[in-house]
Amino acid sequence: xxxxxxxxxxxxxxxxxxxxxxxxxxxxxxxxxxxxxATGGDAVAVTANHGRWIVTCPDCGGALLAHPADRRFLCVDxxxxxxxxxxxxxxxxxxxxxxxxxxxxxxxxALRNWQPGETTGDLRTENELLTAGPVxxxxxxxxxxxxxxxxxxxxxxxxxxxxxxxxxxxxxxxxVDAFEAGS
Numbered sequence: 776x777x778x779x780x781x782x783x784x785x786x787x788x789x790x791x792x793x794x795x796x797x798x799x800x801x802x803x804x805x806x807x808x809x810x811x812x813a814t815g816g817d818a819v820a821v822t823a824n825h826g827r828w829i830v831t832c833p834d835c836g837g838a839l840l841a842h843p844a845d846r847r848f849l850c851v852d853x854x855x856x857x858x859x860x861x862x863x864x865x866x867x868x869x870x871x872x873x874x875x876x877x878x879x880x881x882x883x884x885a886l887r888n889w890q891p892g893e894t895t896g897d898l899r900t901e902n903e904l905l906t907a908g909p910v911x912x913x914x915x916x917x918x919x920x921x922x923x924x925x926x927x928x929x930x931x932x933x934x935x936x937x938x939x940x941x942x943x944x945x946x947x948x949x950x951v952d953a954f955e956a957g958s
Contacts, residue, residue, distance in 0.1 A: 821868075823875070832852065832855070833857065843871060847862040849862050881905060
């Protein structure tokens with residue numbers, strides 16, 4: 776998993792943090808930030824987003840990369856305006872390293888996401904599903920009969936006593952619950 780010491784993203788391009796110094800200096804000149812501000816107010820939780828640990832500002836919706844070594848958050852967009860300019864404490868999951876490893880195992884960065892409340896067990900299950908490939912459902916052997924294909928099925932308005940409707944043309948049965956579910 777990436778954190779604030781690895782890179783920053785500008786317009787979906789990875790940029791070394793060192794190159795962002797000029798940007799940060801210009802941005803800080805427009806937002807009143809106090810680096811020695813106290814910590815207080817409501818805490819915010821870290822999340823994983825596209826393989827990055829981030830904290831989202833509850834005041835303005837801006838987000839910053841996070842690092843477990845600095846468990847404070849001060850929004851560079853609004854200066855934590857809703858928290859009187861004070862840092863907010865950042866809550867990290869105790870198992871953030873394991874979460875990061877599980878997310879890094881996903882081949883697509885867009886799927887490397889985590890929210891508070893998701894467990895490592897949840898992530899393992901998701902990883903298994905992601906690597907299993909598409910789930911193909913086998914139709915019943917009788918569906919291989921060509922008479923059931925090649926036309927739009929016409930079902931009666933009412934089901935029989937067992938809740939089954941049968942196509943008038945080919946006899947393909949379907950349960951009435953399938954119609955109620957929109958299938």
